[in-house]
Amino acid sequence: MIVVVEYGMGNLGSILNMLKKVGAEAKSSSRAEDILSADKLILPGVGSFDHGMEHLNNLNLIEPLNQAANEQGKPILGICLGAQLLTQGSEEGKLPGLGWFDATTVRIKAAPLKVPHMGWNIAQPLKPSVLFQDLPDPARFYFVHSYRMVCDSPVDRLCHTPYGMEFTSGIERDNLAGLQFHPEKSHKFGIILMRNFAERFGNA
DSSP states (O other): OEEEEOSSSSOHHHHHHHHHHTTOOEEEEOOHHHHHHOSEEEEOOOSOHHHHHHHHHHTTOHHHHHIIIIISOOOEEEETHHHHTTSSOBTTOSSOOOOOSSEEEEEOOOTTSOSSEEEEEEEEESSOOGGGTTOOSSEEEEEEESEEEEESOGGGEEEEEESSSEEEEEEEETTEEEESSBGGGSHHHHHHHHHHHHHTTTOO
16 A cells, blocks of 8 residues: 555645545545555655645644654655655755755756746666666756756666756665655656655665
C-alpha cells in the first residue's frame, strides 16, 4: 500500500489517479499509524515552505515521517513542495525542514526569464536510478515553482534542469527521493516514473 500523506498542502487527487493508472494500491491519509504501516509514502505539496512544515507539525506527522524514513527505511517520494521539505530549510521561511538531505531551498533567480518557472522542461539524469528506468534521455516533465533545491552533496543529485541556469530538479539517496516537477501531471513520462516508484523504487 502506498500512502499519500494528506496534510492540506497538495493535490492528492491527481497523484491518486496516476497511481491507480499504473496499477498501484494507494490511499491518502493524515494518520500516523497509516504512515508507519505503509509500504511506501508520497509527500506531495503546493504552497509555501513554512506553511507545509506548520501543517505537518500541527498534525503531529513529523515524528512518524522521521521514523518511517530513518528507522523503517520506507521508500519515500517528495513532489514539488514535498521535495523541498526534505531539505534543511528554505529562503522562503524560517522553519527547519525535515532535513533528510544535505540541501537547502532558495528562490529562483532566472532573469530575464519568468518566475515562477512554469510549464514543460527536461529533467536530465545525473546518475542511474530506477525512477528514470525506461524513460527517454532526457525526459520532459511539468514544472511550476518559484524556489529550487541546492544540494550540497553531489552524489545525492538525481537530475538537473535548464532554466537560465542548471538547477537540481531531483534528489535521491537510498530509500528517499524528491522531485521538483510534477510526475502526476506529466502524462506518458509521469506514468513511467510513477510506475517505477510503485514497482521498483526501494525494492531490494
